[in-house]
Every structure is written in structure tokens, then in C-alpha cells.
Amino acid sequence: MKSLYQKSMSLTVLATSLLCVGAGAAPNDPATLGQIRDSAMKSDWAYERLADLTDLVGPRLSGSVGAAAAVEQVAAAMRKIGATVTLQPVKVPHWVRGAESAELVEYTGRPAGITQKVVLTALGGSGATPAAGLTAPVVIVRSFDELKAKAAQVKGSIVLFDVAFDQEMADRGHAGPAYGHGAGFRFAGPKVAADMGAAAALVRSVGGANYRIAHTGATGVVAENRIPAAAVTAEDAMLMSRLSARGLLKMHLTLTPQTLPDADSYNVIADLPGTDKADEVVIVSGHLDSWDLATGAHDDGTGVAGAMAVIDTLKKLNLKPRRTIRVIAWMNEENGTRGGKAYFDANQDKLDKHFAAIESDSGGGRPFGFIGSVTPPMVKYFAPLKTALEPIGAGIFERHDIAGAADTGPLERAGVPVFEPLVDSSFYFNYHHTPADTLDKVNPLELKRHVAVMTSLTWYLANMDENIGRVPPEQE
């Protein structure tokens, strides 16, 4: 295998250099890769797009005016730099936050007239209390086993899943799994509690940095029993646990979100057409929707701006890729991933023409390289790319069986190799899905590194001679 691939590579490097338009050298040669990296490191274009998106549009939850404005803004910016823009229609869930407040109205030791405020925020897709709220005892659990054991109490109560976010795990470089553990309770917990007859369900916010801010996110309650569900801050979860340990605890809870009919929205698709392999596609993407509490600067403004800047960087260098580079700003990653599904459905007959897909959705922390779901023998073909990214400290290629980004999930499950920047996410879940995910949290220098990684990786994939192939089904 090895010698065969090496031979094939050196032959096509020669062939490609003859075909190559613009650069005058083999597209993936060190000089071109270095030029891309250095150009990205000098440009403010991505940060300017991120500022436009977060400062001018702001929050952009699926179905909102902000989401529609974001679609227009990104499409206009990509048209302006000469990309071929298509808006792909996507029907999205349309959930709208309402009033949200909660007070602990009864507890052992409570002085007359006192109630304690609980800071919370409704979870996407959750149901509403009556407009005047509901009052019920609080049952606190730390596992699904404990929930089952307390079934008799759960009926008619407000259940709190008091599961702390594992910041130490995040600090050790496993922010994703730490988040996944908590997010499991957030997504599945309210549905399970609803099935057991709970009046409402609360989860402890999934994320670090306790400054009494609630972390929202999607929950899995279904239309047939859409109970109210919210994330309380870590502080308030701890308060409730302490008060519950003193005796009875009752809460008055008001949450009035609305679930409206599905709305019309779009994936923004911007192509930089390829040359001799124009029918093949390399996707580079982030998701355009954000939660409604903040301006979604890290989640996923940096992903979208980073993907947009791939075409800008290449255009400025007058570099033309062999394969078509397709920037996608996905709609509805946060509460439905309808954009990813719509794209997959529309491209079922062209899956073999999807050479690879990149999605950036772990925030704009310092990039150390990239991950990708290729088979082990493919790893060696990325050596020149790693070398090119070494000077900015981003030369690591970590192979994964599954990369796991949400919007590119259907493509990946169908065998398309998926790549993501490998970034420091240790602080990402401090801001993620909170009101604090704002532009000031994004370090402009890291965003430049991010663009350098995204552009270099996209370019490299778009010009590779090797067929990095499908991920074998047994690895799915």
C-alpha cells in the first residue's frame, strides 16, 4: 500500500503542477501552504465578519428575525468576495423564549415573607407553565436511578437534576465528554421526568465558571407531554440542594415559551469552483444559528467566520483549488440540525463526490491542529499540511474514528471523512449557551490561527491526489 500511494502521489504532483492555475507550483507544495498560512495570520477579515454578525445581528435562534438577518448578511458578504451563493431552504423548529422566573416559596427555616429567587432559563423545545406560574414541591436527584427510586415523589413535582459540570475533566482537555455527560441529563432528563408525571423539570446548568448565569440548550420533551423545563444556575442548584436537605422545598415557577409552527430558513452555501476536479466538493462549515441569550460569538460565530474566510484568503492569493470548495453556514444546529439533514437529503446522489467535510464548532480557542475521521493508513498523507501549520503551533493531526460534528454528521455516517480544528476548549463551556458568549471573549489572534488552520486544511483537501476514501462502515 505504502509504496503504491507514494508513487501515485509523486506522479500526480507532477501532473498537477502542470494543470495548476495561479500559483505556478503544485497546489499543496510548501510554498503555497506557507503563503496561505501567513496570509491568514495577517488578515482581520474573519474578525470583521464576526463583529458584523455578533454586533449588528446578534442572537440568531432558528426561526428568529436574527437568523433571517444572519442569512442575508453572510450571503451578501460571500457574494461580495465573488463566491457563488445559494440559499438552500430548510424548515426549522420555531421555539420562542417567554417570561422566566422562579422563587423558593417554602422551606424549613424560612422567615415570614421571605422567598429566595432562583435564576434559570428555559430549555429549547420546552413547554410552558400557566401564565401565573405553578407551585410544586421540588425533588432533587443526581442520577436516573435516583429518579426511578423517587418515582412516587416525582409525580406532580418539579424535578431538579443536580449534576455538576466536571470542570477538571474539561481542564484536562476533555471538555467535549464533560459537556456530553451533563448535556445527556439536559436532553433526556426532562423527557423521562415528563413520562413519570413530573410537573416540570430543571437541570443544573451544563458548563463551567459559576457566575450565576444559566446555560440553555435543547431538551428532548415531546409535543405529547411538553412539560416546562429549564436550566438553573450552578449556584441555584446548590442552594436548592442545601435547602432541600433542611426539609420540604417548594418552588413557584413561571416559564412561558412558545412552540410555533416550523419556520422557513436557509443554509447559506457559497462555492469557490474547482478547476480539473470541480465536480468534487470539500465542505468547510460552521453553524449560523445561535442560542438567543447571547450573540453566539464562540458558538458558532468563530466557526462561520472561519469558514467564510477560507474563500476570502484564497481569493486574495488568487489561488484556485482543484476541487470545489463549498462554504456552508448551517442553519439550526442548536435545536434540530435540520440544516445538516436538508443538505444530506438533497445530496444523497452526490455523496461520492463529497471528498471531505470540515466543520468548526468547538469555539475560537487556540488551535493546535485538526482532527479527522480517516482510516489510519491515510494519516501519513497529511504530513506536508502538518509541517505547514507547525510554525503557528497547529501541526497536530489527531485521527478519530468519528469526528462527530453535528451538521456534518449525516455525511460522516455515510462515509464522508469529516475534519475539525483541534482547539483548546477548556474555557469554551464557561460561555457556551449563556448570555456571556459575546465578541469580547474571542481573541483576534486565535481567530487568525483558526482561519490559517481552516484555510490550509480546506485547500489541502481540495488539492490532494490521494483518495482518502470512505470511512469503513465497521468503524461507524
Next chain:
Amino acid sequence: MKSLYQKSMSLTVLATSLLCVGAGAAPNDPATLGQIRDSAMKSDWAYERLADLTDLVGPRLSGSVGAAAAVEQVAAAMRKIGATVTLQPVKVPHWVRGAESAELVEYTGRPAGITQKVVLTALGGSGATPAAGLTAPVVIVRSFDELKAKAAQVKGSIVLFDVAFDQEMADRGHAGPAYGHGAGFRFAGPKVAADMGAAAALVRSVGGANYRIAHTGATGVVAENRIPAAAVTAEDAMLMSRLSARGLLKMHLTLTPQTLPDADSYNVIADLPGTDKADEVVIVSGHLDSWDLATGAHDDGTGVAGAMAVIDTLKKLNLKPRRTIRVIAWMNEENGTRGGKAYFDANQDKLDKHFAAIESDSGGGRPFGFIGSVTPPMVKYFAPLKTALEPIGAGIFERHDIAGAADTGPLERAGVPVFEPLVDSSFYFNYHHTPADTLDKVNPLELKRHVAVMTSLTWYLANMDENIGRVPPEQE
């Protein structure tokens, strides 16, 4: 001076050991001081009081139901351990937060239908907008000079003082001055803006740790022109500055606090009577009121609980001080310092009997020792106390001309030496006056150290032979 004092000390140490009730040794001997320190380090009593205060009562702004419940709770706890409790009436300002919201409704580049939310919180003592809010252009300034230069624009506008908190200064150990700088704008800015005809005034939150939480605090607008005033989060101040740099910026602002007639409240005073010098008093204190956004765990729950625990610690050891130890939980430090003034007014004829006063109001961070406003020659008489606190890393005595705590300010200005624990306040202003100042932020071990310092210092002062005297007026 030196030899005279030393002689007088050794003579009275002898005399005192004969008088001393309970301990069987000179009250300030190393064994007794060590016993106090070690006992404090083993006790959860202060933490339990802090939990009662924050979990059961919660926020306790002057005039609120919480403040009244806090008075009752602290008085009951002190009676329970055998202290002589007096409630000293204090008329306090009664300001009540109302609705608060703000949106940026016009700015260059704004997509149709979009407004950007600004997170803010009204400042104590500020006025109200109409119930439906007001809309006005925003004028951003970074100094009073800039405000004056923009006088023509200020009239009818919303002024934002966008002055960032100097976290580096706080990290270098100068949290107080860093806070003081910002708090100056918060207190004086809105009044100056009001005098210039501003429709409302905003300040950038004074404090660190940007998680989109607003830091409230008192402002100095006066009844004659009580304009609306609020603190915006650091993030929102930055957003407004960026948008303002793009062109016009208009805000719709709704703030509906009420300034009610002064309310009846109390300083809680709990005495542990002295023995042979019972007519002399050593005050140890914290302030009982807190802002309304959180449960005031650090500000100033730790100060109050720490002061309360002085009597508990001594009672448990059956130690009787020569001078009367007076625990005071002051009312209304945050927006009027009426408690401190009321105490001073009521004790004008007994000032010479106030040997010293301790106030703890810099949060429950790690204590390194204590500060005190004695004259330089007095410093040496604290050597045994420093030695006793060395084993818990709290052996530093930093002499100041003015200690500067708020409630003991009138006493200090009249010449009473004032002491405070010397603590790590680098993180204090992350939580101070925000919704995040909650019990979980207090490290129980640091609170034990805090009690050890407070009790040792109080005991030491209550039994000193030396007259540490008045602070000379020229040092005021």
C-alpha cells in the same frame, strides 16, 4: 518611649495574670492565643451562621423584608450563645428595584427588525424612566473631561461612562484602589450627568470576571434631579462602544425603581461583657445589609459571621475579656452608612471608652493578617499576636494611617484605632454587588482562618495593657 512602654507592659502582664478569670494565665499569653486560634480553626459555627443568613434570609437591602429577617436571625443567634443583645434603631433609605431592560434600537448597519439587548441593573438611589421607558441617543465618555467636552450632546441623551475595571491592579493586590477608581464614576458620574441635563446615566460595571453580569452599587443622584442610572455589564459597554464607533446609537431604556420613605431598621449589637475594664469597648463588626441581587455571602456575610463567631469562640473556651467585646452587625453600609452614623451619634460621649474597632468588609478571601490605624510606635506591641497567627499564615500586621472601613469611619475619624483583616481580595470584585455573591463562593477553610484572625485580634485588643491611643489628628 520604647522602654517606658515595655516596662509598663511587663508589669501589667503580671498584674493581669492575677486578675484573669477563666484561663488561669495572662490573657494575651501565647497559650491562650494559640487556644483561640486552634479552636477557631476547628469550628463550623461561623459557616453555619453564614449558611443560615444567605440560604434562609438571602438578600437584605436596607428597608427590605430580608434586612428585617436578618436582624432577627442574627439577634436570636447571639442571644442563644449568651451575648447581651441590643437592637439600635436606625432610619434607613428604602430604595426598591423595579423593572430593568434596555435595547439598542438604532445603529449604523442594523438589519431591519433587529434590536440588541443590553444587560444592566439599576444603581441604588437612582430614579425611574417612564413605565414604558425612554428612547434617547447614547453618548459614550471615558472621563469627566470628555463628558464636559461633549456637553452639547449630553443634554437629553443617555450617557455611558465606559471605564474598564483594572483587574491587573486587583491581581497585584490593590483591589481596593481598583474598585475605588471605578466606583468614583459610579457614584459621582450620574449626578454630574444629571446636572448637565442627561436623560439617564449608565456606568460600566465596576468589577472583574466578565460573565455578562452587572455590578450594582450606590449612586449619588439627588432627589431634585433623580435621573435613571444603571450599571451595564462590561460586555454591553464594549458592544455599545463598538456600535457607537460605527455611527449613531440609540437606546430604549426602562428602569422603574422606587425611592420610598426612610424605613425603620436596626444595628444588631451583641456584647460579651468585660471584666476589670468592662466600661471600655472593643468593637468587632461586619455589615448586615447586602445588595438585593444576591445573598451577600462575601459582602458582607463573611464579615458578620466572622464577627459573631468571636463571641462564640471565646464562650466555648470560657474566656472572659478584660474589656467588653461588642459585636456589631451594621445596618445600611451599602447605601447610606446610616448604621455607622447612628452608632457614632449615640456614643459621642463615650468615644474615649472605645479602645478599638474592627470591621471586616473585604470578603472572605484568604487572610494574611490584619491592618490597623495605630501610630508607628504602637506596632511593636502586636508582636505576640502576630506570632500566634503565624501558624495559619496570617502573621502580617500592616499599619495604615487610615484603615478606611465604612461603618467604623466616624469612629476612626474621631481617633479610634480601626482594624481589619488583611485578605486576598483579588477575586472579591468578581462577585461583589452581583447576583453571583453566593455561599458557594466562600471557602469554609478560609472562613475558619478568618474567624481565627478576627477572634485573636479582638481578644488581644480587649486585653492589651498598652494604651494604643488615638490616631493623631494630623494623620486623619
